[in-house]
Amino acid sequence: MHGNKPLILVTNDDGFQAKGIRKLAALMRPLGEVVVISTQQVMSAKGHSITTTPTLTAILVKEEPGYREYVCNGTPVDCIKIGYQWLLDRLPDLVVSGINHGSNASTNVIYSGTMAAAIEACMDGIDAIGFSLDCYDPEADFDHLDDYITAITRNVLEEGLPDGVCLNVNFPKRSEAPIRGLRICRQAKAKWIEAYTQCEDEKGGSCLKLGGQFVYEDSGEDTDYWALQNNYVSLVPTQFDLTATSHLQSMHRFETILESYEN
Amino acid sequence: MHGNKPLILVTNDDGFQAKGIRKLAALMRPLGEVVVISTQQVMSAKGHSITTTPTLTAILVKEEPGYREYVCNGTPVDCIKIGYQWLLDRLPDLVVSGINHGSNASTNVIYSGTMAAAIEACMDGIDAIGFSLDCYDPEADFDHLDDYITAITRNVLEEGLPDGVCLNVNFPKRSEAPIRGLRICRQAKAKWIEAYTQCEDEKGGSCLKLGGQFVYEDSGEDTDYWALQNNYVSLVPTQFDLTATSHLQSMHRFETILESYEN
Numbered sequence: 001m002h003g004n005k006p007l008i009l010v011t012n013d014d015g016f017q018a019k020g021i022r023k024l025a026a027l028m029r030p031l032g033e034v035v036v037i038s039t040q041q042v043m044s045a046k047g048h049s050i051t052t053t054p055t056l057t058a059i060l061v062k063e064e065p066g067y068r069e070y071v072c073n074g075t076p077v078d079c080i081k082i083g084y085q086w087l088l089d090r091l092p093d094l095v096v097s098g099i100n101h102g103s104n105a106s107t108n109v110i111y112s113g114t115m116a117a118a119i120e121a122c123m124d125g126i127d128a129i130g131f132s133l134d135c136y137d138p139e140a141d142f143d144h145l146d147d148y149i150t151a152i153t154r155n156v157l158e159e160g161l162p163d164g165v166c167l168n169v170n171f172p173k174r175s176e177a178p179i180r181g182l183r184i185c186r187q188a189k190a191k192w193i194e195a196y197t198q199c200e201d202e203k204g205g206s207c208l209k210l211g212g213q214f215v216y217e218d219s220g221e222d223t224d225y226w227a228l229q230n231n232y233v234s235l236v237p238t239q240f241d242l243t244a245t246s247h248l249q250s251m252h253r254f255e256t257i258l259e260s261y262e263n
Numbered sequence: 264m265h266g267n268k269p270l271i272l273v274t275n276d277d278g279f280q281a282k283g284i285r286k287l288a289a290l291m292r293p294l295g296e297v298v299v300i301s302t303q304q305v306m307s308a309k310g311h312s313i314t315t316t317p318t319l320t321a322i323l324v325k326e327e328p329g330y331r332e333y334v335c336n337g338t339p340v341d342c343i344k345i346g347y348q349w350l351l352d353r354l355p356d357l358v359v360s361g362i363n364h365g366s367n368a369s370t371n372v373i374y375s376g377t378m379a380a381a382i383e384a385c386m387d388g389i390d391a392i393g394f395s396l397d398c399y400d401p402e403a404d405f406d407h408l409d410d411y412i413t414a415i416t417r418n419v420l421e422e423g424l425p426d427g428v429c430l431n432v433n434f435p436k437r438s439e440a441p442i443r444g445l446r447i448c449r450q451a452k453a454k455w456i457e458a459y460t461q462c463e464d465e466k467g468g469s470c471l472k473l474g475g476q477f478v479y480e481d482s483g484e485d486t487d488y489w490a491l492q493n494n495y496v497s498l499v500p501t502q503f504d505l506t507a508t509s510h511l512q513s514m515h516r517f518e519t520i521l522e523s524y525e526n
Contacts, residue, residue, distance in 0.1 A: 047311030054472035085457040186506040209317035237507040243449040244500040
């Protein structure tokens with residue numbers, strides 16, 4: 001190992017060639033020993049999917065002092081699991097995922113491979129951060145994020161995160177105005193309205209292609225979506241306990257459900 | 264349409280031939296107009312994955328009065344999206360998913376394609392229930408669930424669910440003792456400890472296969488895992504808002520993050 005440096009595992013869902021993971025890996029190198037395990041292919045919108053067939057590989061593609069890089073043919077969550085259950089000899093101190101090309105604010109977090117990787121690490125008790133930029137362009141400019149990413153990461157390395165909580169950090173697209181600051185946010189209410197179109201598949205057969213429109217349904221100024229629209233960085237503390245705690249009481253009607261319907 | 268009968272969309276992640284979806288579809292038919300959109304292949308552990316390539320198809324395989332059945336080559340969430348954005352002429356009144364061959368209690372909900380389908384419907388404002396049996400056997404006995412599934416579904420059709428909440432219902436495996444009742448639960452704390460093993464892929468190359476052990480880390484008697492272990496049906500009200508609300512306050516340290524690290 002390399003002295004007392006923290007061990008940082010870097011992954012993403014846009015593939016190993018993506019500009020976003022190149023930037024994130026470069027920003028992590030001064031902060032610790034870095035192991036990158038990126039996806040071989042684009043795995044956007046693969047959610048918390050894992051590979052259960054015997055097909056997974058992870059190839060070492062680069063090795064330097066304090067830095068190793070692997071490419072894995074699985075999903076982002078596979079990258080995390082293989083990372084510390086197979087490739088590393090100890091649990092990482094931190095998992096960072098991204099920088100995603102595209103926003104994972106609002107309900108996008110549910111579909112996101114980038115955030116699934118962070119959530120997976122969080123489920124294993126490892127501090128984790130997902131970073132995403134509100135811009136899908138493969139050539140997007142990430143340079144305005146450097147100071148934020150370094151400062152957030154250093155803070156998490158030093159102070160840690162609460163048990164069961166990881167961070168969903170989204171950045172506004174670069175504009176002429178500098179970023180106005182960072183806001184602690186809740187996940188905005190929004191949804192995708194899909195519109196499928198009929199098209200041809202590779203063999204000339206008829207198939208459907210997903211399109212859609214993101215519809216914002218929240219008037220709050222405390223949401224991640226609002227923050228991005230107003231040129232702030234959004235930070236949402238994110239959990240994997242899906243229990244709708246405030247609705248537990250109202251569910252008790254189901255406890256006597258068989259009696260209610262006996263006639 | 265068929266009078267005032269509710270429109271019920273049925274899906275799953277175990278494929279169209281699974282015994283679980285056959286049972287669920289049969290139980291729904293007396294309750295409404297039923298449209299089944301099952302996955303063509305086994306899509307277990309595909310989480311909230313969606314298909315963004317132009318490859319999706321949904322084939323009508325059966326049509327009777329008040330009943331239609333499609334097979335879709337995508338994920339469970341694709342089935343839901345295609346269901347009401349392409350195949351149906353109105354939103355369903357209810358989505359039911361399952362009956363899954365295997366428990367989706369505790370953190371299994373995060374990986375589950377069955378529950379992802381229910382959560383997707385919930386995100387679109389549609390009442391939704393995921394049903395799962397704590398038994399992976401393809402020939403599992405589902406007959407002890409009939410009364411529960413009918414009663415829960417009838418109740419949801421009549422009284423509805425709170426906005427942003429769907430139900431994760433898990434059933435104990437059939438045993439000699441009858442089910443003791445239904446418990447309202449929170450999602451148990453637990454995790455998978457993976458163990459990869461080296462194996463050969465189809466072409467004789469070296470690859471990794473996922474194995475693992477489910478480790479329960481919760482001593483509460485109010486969890487879904489506890490309920491199943493004690494021969495109760497578990498019902499967890501489940502939400503897609505991942506904001507760790509109780510930790511919003513403690514995150515404010517990040518708001519001044521750039522100032523903190525300027526030197």
